[in-house]
Each structure stands twice: as structure tokens, then as C-alpha cells.
Amino acid sequence: MKLDSYGIHWFRRDLRLDGNPALANNLKKHQGRVLGLFCFDHKFLSRPDFSTNRFQFFLETMGHLRDELNRRGGDLLVLDVGPKSAYEKLFESLQSARLPLPKTISWNRDYEPFATHRDKxxxxWFKSKGIEVLTERDHLIIEPxxxxxxxxxxxxxxxxxxFKKRWLEKFVTGEVQARxxxxxxxxxxxxxxxxxxxxxxxxxxxxxxxEKNRTKTTIKIPNSGTKEALKAVEIFKAKIKDYGAKRDxxxxxxxxxxxxxxxxxSLTTSQVIREMGLKNPSRWSDGEAKFVSEIIWREFYYYILSRNPRVERESFNPLYSxxxxxxxxEWFSAWKEGRTGFPIVDAGMRELNETGWMHNRVRMIVASFLTKDLHIDWRWGEQYFMEKLLDGDLAPNNGGWQWAASTGCDPQPYFRVFNPYLQSEKFDPTGVYIKRFIPELKDCPVKLIHEPPQDLMNRNYPAPMVDxxxxxxxxxxxxxxxxxK
Ligand SMILES: Cc1cc2nc3c(=O)[nH]c(=O)nc-3n(C[C@H](O)[C@H](O)[C@H](O)COP(=O)(O)OP(=O)(O)OC[C@H]3O[C@@H](n4cnc5c(N)ncnc54)[C@H](O)[C@@H]3O)c2cc1C
Structure with a gap:
């Protein structure tokens, strides 16, 4: 094969082929001669909130990506060093073998402080080597x-x-619709x-x-990859009409x-909007409008993080810093392990520990409980969520925690404290969710499940740790x- 020009696509958090804008652009430039590269940044892998389970899900997703690349005539090289060292090593080898450097390197933009700094x-550095850099918007619909x-x-x-009003005004423009x-x-x-x-x-x-990471996982890792994601889209198409009623x-x-x-x-919000036929707001049902509104919350939290990188470490609102x-x-351990004696809180934390997932309503309840009932710094909870959540993602996690702790941007006011008993009665009225994760309460009568009295209860379940x-x-x-101050 004649090696006149070729490009490299640097995969990061865009582990899919179809609808991958930076990759598509690079391929077009070189008539298909583009190589895929991924590099493990050890700085990232040694973060205190690193999650073995989420990393496994990521690795398995990358495996699917590589299979798909191979099937379509391409390839992915995965290197065990950060990007600077990986590219340095690669370029040195190319030069000693008298092979040309790539003409272009492409990637899709990231908005987290660490990534923004790295990418700059x-x-x-690439430009200093005479390499053209191609970047595109990908994991947000409208960039910060x-x-x-x-x-x-x-x-x-x-x-x-x-923000949402402005976002929607932009969403209907030809430019954004084309995305x-x-x-x-x-x-x-x-x-x-x-x-x-x-x-x-x-x-x-x-x-x-x-192989190495699999031995350290603590939960069953769900199926991953774009095909699986598109299956989830098909399943959800039938459910979206009930989203408003059932989402809580x-x-x-x-x-x-x-x-x-x-x-x-492996899936993007643009893909979801397109696949689910949600391009036109004037046709949205109530459920659809609510669903897109949640996607806009995601974009809002990225917007806030990108424009205020300090929120990664401190309260958005300096009044509460x-x-x-x-x-x-000890209280923190009880919360983490789901033994606070508040059934809805314990069910949520056990769901998180056992599955790597927690329902949004319960995320709000346990976050409120940690900060407003146990008076523990929201950053402790934020980090624990990142260690456990398969979907752990800095912007929405930070935004969600700061919302619950009333320290964030447009948060729950501090004097409005969730009552865990009332939340439980309202959102898990028959206790089905509680019983699923707290076997000690499986025989507890429904009317007592939200606040089980000590004498009636199975003694294995703890008494409420606080009033x-x-x-x-x-x-x-x-x-x-x-x-x-
Ligand atoms: C304390 C706390 C921590 C959170 N941590 C994370 C996290 O680490 N990663 C994460 O992706 N989400 C986080 N969220 C937001 C939300 O809980 C999840 O996005 C949601 O539960 C994902 O489930 P879903 O895909 O079925 O959501 P759906 O209800 O189907 O919503 C569709 C999409 O909208 C977005 N979305 C939904 N709710 C929210 C929300 N409240 N804030 C921002 N975006 C939202 C998500 O991208 C979601 O996939 C957190 C919320 C709280 C209160």
C-alpha cells in the first residue's frame, strides 16, 4: 500500500464508529486511510475516584469497537501510556523506520477540566510537528x-x-438540526x-x-457497545410515552x-434524538418533552463545569463553600454500606453497591440524606458515587451532588430538606423497591415498610441512625x- 497520506483518530470517550464526526472527517480527508489509537493515561487511572467496574465496562466497549473496526477494514491500537508519550514513541518509531508521520490527528472535543488542558x-504539540488537528463536537448537542x-x-x-429556553431556541436552528x-x-x-x-x-x-481488570470487578458488568446501546434505544421507544408518569x-x-x-x-444524545424522532419540539408529547429536558440538564451541567472548572473541587455558590x-x-460507612436504618436510603445504596446503578430519584434522596441528615461534605458522596457508578460522569455527578447539597447552580434551596420517609411513601408506595434490595424487610407489612418500628422488625435491620x-x-x-468568607 502506498503511504502518501494517512490520519490517526484518537479515540477517547467516543467509542463508536457510526455518527462519529471527527473520525468521519478524517476518513474523508484520507479516503479511508485512518488508524484508530487509544492511550491509557495513568494520571486518569490513578484518580481516587477510579472505578474498576466502570473501567471494565469501558474496556469491553473498546473491545466491541475494535471488532467493528476490524470488520470494516480498520484497526485500533491500544497503548499503555498517556497520549504525549504514546505519540512521541510512535513518531520516533516512524522516523527511525523512515516512514511518514500522519498528516492529520482527529478527536472529538471533551469539556472536563483535565481533558481540556490536555487537549490544548x-x-x-501536534501542530509543532506540522500535523493538522481536526476536532469536532460530539458528546453534547450544543457546546458550552x-x-x-x-x-x-x-x-x-x-x-x-x-438556559433551557436559550438551548431550545438554538436547537431548532438549521445549524444544530444538521448536527x-x-x-x-x-x-x-x-x-x-x-x-x-x-x-x-x-x-x-x-x-x-x-484480563487483569476483570479479576477485580465486584459486580456483573452489563452488556456494552454500540449495538447494545441501539437495542436500548429500541426498547425505550416503546416506553417514552409513559416517561413522565414512570420516571420517578x-x-x-x-x-x-x-x-x-x-x-x-458508544451512544450520543444526537443519535438518540434522531433515532427516537425527536428533532421537532412542536411535535413532542409530554413524555418526550420531559425526556429531552433531562438531556438538557445534562448539557447544563457540562456547561457549568466547562465555564466554571473550579466546581470540580468547590461549591459553585461561594456562600456555601x-x-x-x-x-x-462511622456515619459515612453506614451510609455507604446501606445500613442507616432508613429503608429507602439503604435500598438505594445497596442497589449502587450490588449493580453499579442507582435510580435518579433515589440518587437525590441518598445525596440529600448524606448532606442534610448526616451533615457530611457532598464531595465525600460525590467521590463514592464515582467509585461505584457505571455511568459515573464528572459533570452530571458534580451537578447532581451540588444540587442536592444546595451548594450548586440553581440547586434545591437549603431549607427544603427531603424527608426520606415521605419520599419513600411517594415514590415506592408498596415498598417493592425497598424489598428488592433489603431482604431483612421482605416480610415487613407495606404500611410499615417506610419507617419500620423496632419491635415489629426483623432484628437484623438497624434502627434509624439519626432522628x-x-x-x-x-x-x-x-x-x-x-x-x-
Ligand atoms: C447525586 C446525583 C448524582 C448523579 N450522578 C450522575 C453521574 O455520575 N452520571 C450521570 O450520567 N448522571 C448522573 N446523575 C443524573 C441522573 O441521575 C442520571 O443521569 C440518570 O439517573 C440516568 O438514568 P437514565 O439514563 O435512565 O436517565 P433518563 O431519565 O432516561 O434521562 C435521559 C438522560 O438524561 C440525562 N439526565 C437524566 N437526569 C439527569 C439529571 N438529573 N442530571 C443530568 N442529566 C440527567 C442523562 O444523560 C440520561 O441518560 C446524578 C444525579 C444525582 C442526583
Whole structure:
């Protein structure tokens, strides 16, 4: 094969082929001669909130991606070093073998602070080598720099409703509607071996990572990959009409569960909008409008994180950055292990520990309980969620925690404290969800399940660890008495 020009697509959180805009663009430039590369950044793998289970889901997704690439004549090389070292090593090998460097490197844009910083550096470095960088929007429909108040690009919306209004105005424009079309990915015309005719050798790390990591997983890893994601879309098509009514009931699967796939880009929100026929807001049913509104919440949290990277470490609202959290370690352990004595909270935490998933309503309840009933710093909960959630994703996780802790952007006001008993009665009225995850309460009568009295209960289940009404007042006092500076 004549090696005149070729490109590399740097896969990151866009683990799919069809509808992958940066990849499509690169392929077009080189008539199919594009190689796929993924590099494991050890800085990322050693983060304190790293999740073995989510990593396994990611690795398995990458395996599906590679199979699909091979099927279509392409290839994916997975290297065990961060991007700078990976590309340096690759370029050195190419130069010693007198092979040309790629003409282009493509990637889809990321908005997390760590990634933004990395990408800026890589962009400068590639350009210094005379390589063209092609980047595209992918995992958001509208990017953070595109939405601002009035004429000032730096004026950030801080409240969801006006953000959503502006987002919807942009959504119906021709420019954004065109993004919902499928970026066509042609077949590949080469793989690593063919292109370099064996002149350079790399040891691919995917299998060894997958094998090693699998032994450390603690839950059953769900099926992954784009095909599985598209199956989920088909299933949800039949359910969306009931989304408004069922989305808050944790005992039924009334939500899409797409977040698992959005996290690694085996599915994108643009794909979902297109596949589900949701391009035109004037035709949305109530359920559809509610569903898209949740997608807009996701975009809102990315918007906030991208425009205020400090929220990764601190409260969005500086008024609440110095709350005197009590941070009792034993209480934190009881919360993590689902033995607080509050059935809805314990069911949620056990669901998380046993499956890597938790229903949105229950995420709100347990987050409120940790911060407002146990007076523990929201960052502790945020990190634990990241360690456990298969869909753990910085922007919505940080946004969700800061919402529940009343420290965030457009949050729950601090004086509105969720009552775990009332939440339980309202959203799990027959206790089906509680009983699914708390076998100790399987014989508890429905009318007692939300607040089981000690004498009637199976003694294996703990008594409530705190008095909610006392803790609520203390929480309000904590927020009121926060230091002003
Ligand atoms: C404390 C807390 C932590 C959270 N952590 C995460 C996280 O790490 N990763 C994550 O993806 N979501 C997180 N969320 C948001 C939400 O709980 C999940 O996105 C949702 O449960 C995913 O289920 P689904 O795909 O079935 O959602 P659906 O109800 O089907 O909604 C469709 C999509 O809209 C988005 N979405 C839905 N609800 C929200 C929301 N409240 N905020 C932002 N986006 C939303 C998701 O991308 C979701 O896939 C968190 C929420 C809270 C309260």
C-alpha cells in the first residue's frame, strides 16, 4: 500500500464508529486511510475516584469497537501510556523506520477540566510537528461556548430555565438540526499492520488490561457497545410515552438507562434524538418533552463545569463553600454500606453497591440524606458515587451532588430538606423497591415498610441512625451559620 497520506483518530470517550464526526472527517480527508489509537493515561487511572467496574465496562466497549473496526477494514491500537508519550514513541518509531508521520490527528472535543488542558497541550504539540488537528463536537448537542446571555460570550446562565429556553431556541436552528444527522463513516482502507508493513511494532494492551481488570470487578458488568446501546434505544421507544408518569418510580424501569452508554460515547444524545424522532419540539408529547429536558440538564451541567472548572473541587455558590460539615467517618460507612436504618436510603445504596446503578430519584434522596441528615461534605458522596457508578460522569455527578447539597447552580434551596420517609411513601408506595434490595424487610407489612418500628422488625435491620426532624433543623442551622468568607 502506498503511504502518501494517512490520519490517526484518537479515540477517547467516543467509542463508536457510526455518527462519529471527527473520525468521519478524517476518513474523508484520507479516503479511508485512518488508524484508530487509544492511550491509557495513568494520571486518569490513578484518580481516587477510579472505578474498576466502570473501567471494565469501558474496556469491553473498546473491545466491541475494535471488532467493528476490524470488520470494516480498520484497526485500533491500544497503548499503555498517556497520549504525549504514546505519540512521541510512535513518531520516533516512524522516523527511525523512515516512514511518514500522519498528516492529520482527529478527536472529538471533551469539556472536563483535565481533558481540556490536555487537549490544548496536545494541539500545540501536534501542530509543532506540522500535523493538522481536526476536532469536532460530539458528546453534547450544543457546546458550552455557544450559549451565553445577550451579546457577551462570557455571560453564563446560572439558572436552568432560561438556559433551557436559550438551548431550545438554538436547537431548532438549521445549524444544530444538521448536527443531528448521522456523520457518515466510510469503510477503512488500512490497518496498522498493512500501513507500516511490519516495520514498526507495538504491543497492544487491550487484552491484558481486560484480563487483569476483570479479576477485580465486584459486580456483573452489563452488556456494552454500540449495538447494545441501539437495542436500548429500541426498547425505550416503546416506553417514552409513559416517561413522565414512570420516571420517578425506582421499582420499574421507566427511564432509558442511556447514561451508561453516553458516558463512553458508544451512544450520543444526537443519535438518540434522531433515532427516537425527536428533532421537532412542536411535535413532542409530554413524555418526550420531559425526556429531552433531562438531556438538557445534562448539557447544563457540562456547561457549568466547562465555564466554571473550579466546581470540580468547590461549591459553585461561594456562600456555601465553608460549611462546617461534621464528616463523621462511622456515619459515612453506614451510609455507604446501606445500613442507616432508613429503608429507602439503604435500598438505594445497596442497589449502587450490588449493580453499579442507582435510580435518579433515589440518587437525590441518598445525596440529600448524606448532606442534610448526616451533615457530611457532598464531595465525600460525590467521590463514592464515582467509585461505584457505571455511568459515573464528572459533570452530571458534580451537578447532581451540588444540587442536592444546595451548594450548586440553581440547586434545591437549603431549607427544603427531603424527608426520606415521605419520599419513600411517594415514590415506592408498596415498598417493592425497598424489598428488592433489603431482604431483612421482605416480610415487613407495606404500611410499615417506610419507617419500620423496632419491635415489629426483623432484628437484623438497624434502627434509624439519626432522628430526621432533629437533623433537618441542625442542617438548616449549619447552612445559616456558614462563615461569610
Ligand atoms: C447525586 C446525583 C448524582 C448523579 N450522578 C450522575 C453521574 O455520575 N452520571 C450521570 O450520567 N448522571 C448522573 N446523575 C443524573 C441522573 O441521575 C442520571 O443521569 C440518570 O439517573 C440516568 O438514568 P437514565 O439514563 O435512565 O436517565 P433518563 O431519565 O432516561 O434521562 C435521559 C438522560 O438524561 C440525562 N439526565 C437524566 N437526569 C439527569 C439529571 N438529573 N442530571 C443530568 N442529566 C440527567 C442523562 O444523560 C440520561 O441518560 C446524578 C444525579 C444525582 C442526583
Amino acid at each position: 497541550e496536545m494541539d500545540v 461556548h455557544e450559549i451565553f446571555k445577550g451579546d457577551d460570550p462570557s455571560a453564563t446562565y446560572q439558572v436552568f430555565t432560561p 443531528l444527522n448521522l456523520a457518515e463513516v466510510t469503510d477503512f482502507k488500512c490497518n496498522w499492520q498493512q500501513l507500516f508493513a511490519g516495520k514498526i511494532k507495538f504491543e497492544d494492551q487491550l487484552e491484558s488490561y481486560c 418510580i425506582p421499582s420499574v424501569q421507566g427511564t432509558s438507562r442511556f447514561s451508561l452508554f453516553f458516558k463512553n460515547g 465553608k460549611i462546617a460539615w461534621k464528616n463523621n467517618e 430526621h426532624s432533629v437533623q433537618r433543623l441542625e442542617a438548616i442551622a449549619l447552612y445559616k451559620s456558614r462563615p461569610s
